[in-house]
Amino acid sequence: MRAISDFPRVRLGILPTPLQKLENLSRELGKNIYMKRDDMTGVALGGNKVRKLEFLLADALAKGADTVMTTGQAQSNHAMLTAACANKLGMQALLMLKKRGVTDRKGNQILNQILGAQVEFYDTDRYTDIYEEMARRKTELTKAGHIAYEIPVGGSTALGALGYVECFRETMEQCEALGVRPDRMVSVVGSGGTYAGLCAGADLFAPQVKVTGMAVDNDPFEQISAQLKLEIGGLLELDRPLGPENIEIHYNCGAGYGIPGPEDGEAVRYLARLEGILLDPVYTGKAFSLFLRMLREGAFDGDETIIFLHSGGAGGLFAIDLPEAKKSKKV
Numbered sequence: 001m002r003a004i005s006d007f008p009r010v011r012l013g014i015l016p017t018p019l020q021k022l023e024n025l026s027r028e029l030g031k032n033i034y035m036k037r038d039d040m041t042g043v044a045l046g047g048n049k050v051r052k053l054e055f056l057l058a059d060a061l062a063k064g065a066d067t068v069m070t071t072g073q074a075q076s077n078h079a080m081l082t083a084a085c086a087n088k089l090g091m092q093a094l095l096m097l098k099k100r101g102v103t104d105r106k107g108n109q110i111l112n113q114i115l116g117a118q119v120e121f122y123d124t125d126r127y128t129d130i131y132e133e134m135a136r137r138k139t140e141l142t143k144a145g146h147i148a149y150e151i152p153v154g155g156s157t158a159l160g161a162l163g164y165v166e167c168f169r170e171t172m173e174q175c176e177a178l179g180v181r182p183d184r185m186v187s188v189v190g191s192g193g194t195y196a197g198l199c200a201g202a203d204l205f206a207p208q209v210k211v212t213g214m215a216v217d218n219d220p221f222e223q224i225s226a227q228l229k230l231e232i233g234g235l236l237e238l239d240r241p242l243g244p245e246n247i248e249i250h251y252n253c254g255a256g257y258g259i260p261g262p263e264d265g266e267a268v269r270y271l272a273r274l275e276g277i278l279l280d281p282v283y284t285g286k287a288f289s290l291f292l293r294m295l296r297e298g299a300f301d302g303d304e305t306i307i308f309l310h311s312g313g314a315g316g317l318f319a320i321d322l323p324e325a326k327k328s329k330k331v
């Protein structure tokens, strides 16, 4: 087996992120609920992509790259964080975004501009179209004497996912120090790397901990996660492959990716008003909304200790409205 510490990694985040008990939420629901605060990874507005980029950009540096190219939708947190992390390493970011979602100068688009990223929009529904263009641009850049490094949507390669194998290990270490015995970790699933990394981490370090994924898009994430787990096992040169056994994914797509429904809006406001913690409209708000519904419907054993991963996304709050189920009352 190859240890994760053997992989090149560039320190970008402020780690470990806090692990915090949500006292008010736990009291309200009669559960033990903790939050792993990866919204506080310490670059720009924080978020899960920083951990992936520590491995991906180390690889880019090793290859001598001066330019990083990536993609996502218009309000992609991943693209914004790639630009922020690239800046820290003296690389130029080229963000080749889908012309989908909120393309105006709002939320992450404001941040991309402040960060000085080069942003281009492509009017297509398929990332394969953008990858073709990315390959073309890479050739052009190479001819002009640059070295460009390509990162796929969400940074969800096996190498990027190592960041979440590490996050799982880090969380278990914190639990041990606090005397907490977690039964389950809950994470949002967007492109799959975070969730697959956590599942692989559980296999390696604490197989008794269940890992529940809350998907916010319609892709077949059972297969995607299983494939990523195989590739993570391959990278780590394990004797036995990492199997799909602990994959458990529920879906909250609603009206579609990036479109929160009234129930999701209520969930974001509920946590903000109970704990002063801000979830986001695209990922954590929808994941938390489904998590709450499942908790209320008794989907988890009564006395489970559960850790909810807050994967960030704050920029989206300033671009995407959170619908209300009913008028909130005023004093």
Ligand SMILES: *Cc1c(COP(=O)(O)O)cnc(C)c1O
Pocket: 047, 048, 049, 077, 078, 154, 156, 188, 189, 190, 191, 192, 193, 194, 195, 280, 283, 284, 311, 312, 313, 314
């Ligand atoms: C990208 C993102 C996710 C999804 O992570 P994946 O590894 O792509 O599944 C979750 N939350 C936030 C805030 C994100 O930006």
